[in-house]
Amino acid sequence: MKTGRWAAVGLVLGAVTGLVWQAPASWLASGVQALSKERVQLRQPQGTMWHGSAQWVLASGAGGQDALALPQRLSWRLQPQADTSLRLELSLPCCTPEPLQLTLRPAWTGVTLEFGNGRSQWPLAWLGGLGAPWNTLGLEGKALLQTQSLRLQWHSGAWQLQGQAQLQLQSVASRLSTLRPLGDYALDLQGGTSARVQLRTLSGELRLSGQGEWRAQGLHFEGLGQASTGSEAALANLLGVLGQRQGNTTVLRWG
Numbered sequence: 711m712k713t714g715r716w717a718a719v720g721l722v723l724g725a726v727t728g729l730v731w732q733a734p735a736s737w738l739a740s741g742v743q744a745l746s747k748e749r750v751q752l753r754q755p756q757g758t759m760w761h762g763s764a765q766w767v768l769a770s771g772a773g774g775q776d777a778l779a780l781p782q783r784l785s786w787r788l789q790p791q792a793d794t795s796l797r798l799e800l801s802l803p804c805c806t807p808e809p810l811q812l813t814l815r816p817a818w819t820g821v822t823l824e825f826g827n828g829r830s831q832w833p834l835a836w837l838g839g840l841g842a843p844w845n846t847l848g849l850e851g852k853a854l855l856q857t858q859s860l861r862l863q864w865h866s867g868a869w870q871l872q873g874q875a876q877l878q879l880q881s882v883a884s885r886l887s888t889l890r891p892l893g894d895y896a897l898d899l900q901g902g903t904s905a906r907v908q909l910r911t912l913s914g915e916l917r918l919s920g921q922g923e924w925r926a927q928g929l930h931f932e933g934l935g936q937a938s939t940g941s942e943a944a945l946a947n948l949l950g951v952l953g954q955r956q957g958n959t960t961v962l963r964w965g
Contacts (some may be wrong), residue, residue: 715891720767730952730956731758733758733759733760734755734757734758734759735752735755735756735757735758735759735762735763735764736755737759737760738759738786738788739751739752739753739755739764747771747772747916748769748772748774748961749768749769749770749771749774749840750766750767750768750769750802751766751767751769751777752764752765752766752767752781752784753765753767754835756899759788760787760788760789761786761787761788762785762786763783763784763785764784764787765779765780765783765784766779766783766802767779767839768786768836768837768839768840769839769840769841770839770840770842770845771841774839774841774942775918776839776840776841776845777839778835778836778838778839778840779839780802780804780805780833780836782803782804783802783806784800784801784802785800785801785802786798786799786800786801786870787799791813793815794815794816795799795813795814795815795816796805796811796813796814797811797812797814798811798812798813798814799811799812800812802953804831804833805829805830805831805832805833806828806830807830807831808828808829808865810825810826810828811825811826811828812824812825812826813826818948819865819866820863820864820865820866821863821864822861822862822863822864822870823861823862823863824860824861825860825861825862825873825875826857827857827858827859828856828857829854829855829856830854830855831852831853831854831855832852832853832855833848833851833852834849834850834851834852834853834879835848835849835884837849838860843951846886846951847884847885847886847948847951848884848885848886849882849883849884850881850882850883850884851879851880851881851882851883851891852879852880852881853877853878853879853880854878854880855875855876855877856875856876856878857874857875858873858874858875859871859872859873860872860873860874860899860901861873861901869909869924870901870903870905871899871902871905871924872901872902872905873900873901874898874899874900874901875898875899875901876896876897876898877892877896877897877899878894878895878896878897878912879895879896879897880894881894882894882914882916884948886914886947886948886951887944887945887947887948888944889915889916889941889944889945891914892914892915892916892945892948893911893912893913893914893915893917893918894911894912894913894914895908895909895910895911895912895914896909896912897909899964900908904923904924905923905924906921906922906923907921907922907924907929907931908920908921908922909919909922909931911920914938914939914940915937915938915940915944915953916935916936916941916945916948916949917934917936917937917938918933918934918935918936918938918962919933919934920933920934920962921933922964922965925965927965928965929958929964930965931934931962931963931964931965932960932961932962932963932964933961933962934960934961934962935952935953935959935960935962936949936958936959936960937949937958942958
């Protein structure tokens, strides 16, 4: 009898394990959509939850009319590690010269998401899929993201950021201005006890600057937008949408 019971347990465990390892990619797609409130979607998923591909879409939510997809399919590989962590590898021909590496480390006191050191390139027009205000701005250009020892940790009921990241916005343009390009910009993130963000202009007629701090409630940012001499008329509409106008200066606030 005992032998029969153990055999039955073994069959059940084997069946459950096989089901998990063959879980369809649609399970992962459903989880991503639920966690993001359908702002991030993996459409037309193929393969399994552990090794598959899908069309990566940004949307303004359920039924969003502005949803936009990247031009090629996103491929992923999710691998459990011996230390109970999960390693995720993302590949996208248009945007990742090398696969992006992410590691999820659960712990009794929280969870840590580690971003491998890497570079990626993303079209700014993709943000229009999120709806307002991005669809109004109608941005063009590209964003180059570089991460170094970047970690996002949930601990004691709050998020903490460690490491560094830089986002370079190159050849930025907007449908709200005839001036093309508006300029090039850099957004620097420095993690720590109080993670900080700095926005600076590298070149261009639209001058943007500001500083922010990552707080328990999220990102709090304050900055300024200004038009270079001679470009005021061409940038008036855009500066009016970006924030509150004070003469020839726009106050930028987030959070």
